[in-house]
């Protein structure tokens with residue numbers, strides 16, 4: 271028996287894109303000899319192999335083809351070209367709702383899913399308690415699943431997927447819907463699975479989980495495999511893809527927020543700008559540019575935990591300001607302000623500014639926040655005539671991803687030195 275669980279051999283998936291609905295109809299009915307569509311390669315001659323017992327992550331930007339390849343592997347979609355060979359019983363957690371009947375109760379859906387995979391009623395009976403215990407959604411199991419919240423849904427779907435003895439587990443992003451406790455329970459299950467020598471293939475935008483749980487990672491970009499190797503290298507490469515992509519998309523990406531682009535390449539073009547940024551202040555001084563710089567000097571909003579990083583901002587003064595204060599802070603996604611500082615707290619002397627001056631401020635520090643997503647806020651303020659004044663503030667202007675390969679408790683890592691005597 272071979273040691274390959276999944277073999278993807280030159281797989282392409284081509285969609286036909288029609289400008290007009292009637293072209294689609296004509297094409298479907300074979301009424302036209304002219305090509306009335308454009309071909310869109312969701313996947314283009316994709317090749318990879320997953321060995322039995324490996325945990326492999328697939329990463330890539332939106333639309334890079336991650337879901338498409340998982341659907342082809344699980345048989346939900348057919349490839350246009352190429353071949354997929356699977357050796358082992360697959361259990362898949364794809365889009366929420368796939369494989370569930372909304373009118374059935376939770377328990378009925380457990381039986382529906384189990385039989386679809388080939389289990390007898392008795393075999394499902396044996397596993398039912400484990401499934402219900404893992405899902406832990408109480409009496410809701412007797413309600414139709416259409417009444418479930420997305421969190422409950424993913425609990426039940428995951429409980430079914432892992433308790434039916436799969437040899438290969440395929441998970442597409444679904445876990446991000448569950449609460450953190452359930453996520454951690456699922457990741458524990460992943461570890462158990464790994465120990466049992468089962469194969470796991472999962473797609474996630476959570477780069478920390480990829481580095482923590484995967485033996486290998488595959489980076490997709492526009493339907494191609496851009497990289498395959500250690501998770502750390504793949505995440506590193508992904509950071510570069512994000513930067514380049516955002517350069518391409520710059521026109522749509524935030525340029526309209528400020529007027530002072532001046533035709534030069536902006537640092538912030540390396541960042542995904544929050545379209546709902548809260549911006550206010552008199553703008554007598556204006557934050558015209560900003561970025562994160564990682565420990566290699568690269569502009570990136572993906573930073574490794576424990577590494578040195580810099581928050582950099584450029585301020586243009588429209589009026590004379592005697593004592594400006596520059597500030598930054600990070601919030602978590604719940605809106606809790608976690609840390610930050612300003613040039614006044616740090617007792618940094620700033621010389622008086624004249625209209626037309628430009629000041630660049632860099633805050634350099636070690637990134638010890640836990641792995642996860644954070645939001646950056648920036649500010650330029652002051653106390654002219656003793657009164658607190660906001661010149662320019664940008665709240666939650668962009669996100670920062672902290673990638674971590676080590677778990678600790680809470681918001682940040684104290685980097686405890688441990689002695690055992």
Ligand SMILES: Nc1ncnc2c1ncn2[C@@H]1O[C@H](COP(=O)(O)OP(=O)(O)OP(=O)(O)O)[C@@H](O)[C@H]1O
Nearest residue numbers: 285310311312330331332333334335336337338339
């Ligand atoms: N039914 C469809 N018709 C036309 N194009 C499609 C269809 N389904 C997917 N695509 C295209 O195929 C490409 C790959 O899509 P896919 O959903 O696999 O990306 P993804 O990497 O999973 O993205 P995301 O991270 O947003 O889920 C995209 O360009 C998408 O627009």
